Amino acid sequence: MHEKPCIYCGKVFDPFKGRGDHVLPSGLCGEFAKDIRFRGCCPGCNNAFSEFEQILAQATPLGYLRRYAPIRRRGRPIVLSQRGAKRSKAPQHTARPLGYDQLVKPRNDPRQVEPVNQITIIDEAGKQHSIELHEGMTAKTLSAKIKKLGIRNFRSIYCSVTEQSDNSCRDLLREAFPGMVFEDLPDSEPGESTVKGRIRFEYSTEADRAIAKIAFHYYLIHNQRGFDGSEPEFAAIRQYLWQGGDSTLFFNQAGPSFELPFGEDPSGVVRTPSNWCHVLLAHEVDAQVVVYMRLFAGPEHVGEEYHVTLGSIEGRIVLPSGTWGHIYHYDEERNDNYSGHIQSIKPEQLR
Numbered sequence: 001m002h003e004k005p006c007i008y009c010g011k012v013f014d015p016f017k018g019r020g021d022h023v024l025p026s027g028l029c030g031e032f033a034k035d036i037r038f039r040g041c042c043p044g045c046n047n048a049f050s051e052f053e054q055i056l057a058q059a060t061p062l063g064y065l066r067r068y069a070p071i072r073r074r075g076r077p078i079v080l081s082q083r084g085a086k087r088s089k090a091p092q093h094t095a096r097p098l099g100y101d102q103l104v105k106p107r108n109d110p111r112q113v114e115p116v117n118q119i120t121i122i123d124e125a126g127k128q129h130s131i132e133l134h135e136g137m138t139a140k141t142l143s144a145k146i147k148k149l150g151i152r153n154f155r156s157i158y159c160s161v162t163e164q165s166d167n168s169c170r171d172l173l174r175e176a177f178p179g180m181v182f183e184d185l186p187d188s189e190p191g192e193s194t195v196k197g198r199i200r201f202e203y204s205t206e207a208d209r210a211i212a213k214i215a216f217h218y219y220l221i222h223n224q225r226g227f228d229g230s231e232p233e234f235a236a237i238r239q240y241l242w243q244g245g246d247s248t249l250f251f252n253q254a255g256p257s258f259e260l261p262f263g264e265d266p267s268g269v270v271r272t273p274s275n276w277c278h279v280l281l282a283h284e285v286d287a288q289v290v291v292y293m294r295l296f297a298g299p300e301h302v303g304e305e306y307h308v309t310l311g312s313i314e315g316r317i318v319l320p321s322g323t324w325g326h327i328y329h330y331d332e333e334r335n336d337n338y339s340g341h342i343q344s345i346k347p348e349q350l351r
């Protein structure tokens with residue numbers, strides 16, 4: 001019998017049943033060869049956490065980075081999109097070719113976008129509301145959408161459609177807005193000029209819990225103290241991960257700084273790694289346990305940086321092995337079920 005209590009809810013379960021949890025969520029392409037799995041969390045808590053991980057992957061800038069890192073599995077690229085999850089929305093991509101924001105749709109490489117059929121309503125207060133027009137949309141559906149956005153009166157409506165949809169969209173608008181006067185603007189060809197783009201992310205702070213969980217589980221699987229996470233030192237972070245709370249108590253507290261071989265140097269030059277990777281470092285210093293992470297660092301991006309303070313181990317003996325790190329590399333050529341491999345590093349090597 002291997003049964004033991006879950007470190008979060010206390011429910012007794014068999015930690016050797018199933019495969020255990022990845023340190024990096026699979027929604028962020030966290031399948032790395034020889035990854036040590038975390039086995040302190042019962043299936044029920046694991047399911048609850050997967051909800052936050054979904055928000056992280058489907059609605060945040062980190063999930064966006066996951067899209068353009070060239071991640072492969074079984075030799076094939078993984079095609080990803082961000083659809084939003086739970087109470088968090090899909091990111092909204094817009095471009096500004098004509099003085100107002102137009103919706104655009106990201107392609108597989110999300111830096112490449114294409115136009116979508118849409119109307120943009122400028123309301124009385126000058127605020128813009130964009131609505132995508134779908135094929136076969138009825139005037140009734142369109143009116144319901146406008147009502148849902150809370151738009152009562154408007155100044156003008158811009159309509160931007162492809163040539164093929166021009167006639168059907170005009171019919172739709174005539175029916176939805178009887179008596180409206182049309183004015184044609186000059187046509188613009190896609191790919192002709194460069195315009196500014198913007199991505200708007202709107203997501204719940206539950207995504208932070210998924211990030212803090214990566215840090216906590218990473219520390220637990222590698223620490224030399226035999227901590228399994230159930231210790232009183234970690235009561236606060238457990239409570240936060242399981243039930244939520246104030247994330248500022250755990251993120252970006254004062255702590256050690258690491259000099260990575262990439263990032264911005266004092267002269268302002270930005271260096272980036274040549275291959276996409278995640279860097280995770282654990283540090284026990286001044287009785288604080290801190291995990292430092294740069295997630296999705298790559299040739300064009302220094303990575304999203306997080307410092308997560310997990311707890312205080314005051315009164316515990318100082319261990320010489322209290323600092324360690326790993327790079328989770330994405331491999332461009334792989335034919336197995338993993339996206340990459342893990343390299344153990346001594347943080348000193350990074351100075």
Ligand SMILES: [Zn+2]
Binds near residue numbers: 006007009043046
């Ligand atoms: Zn549990």
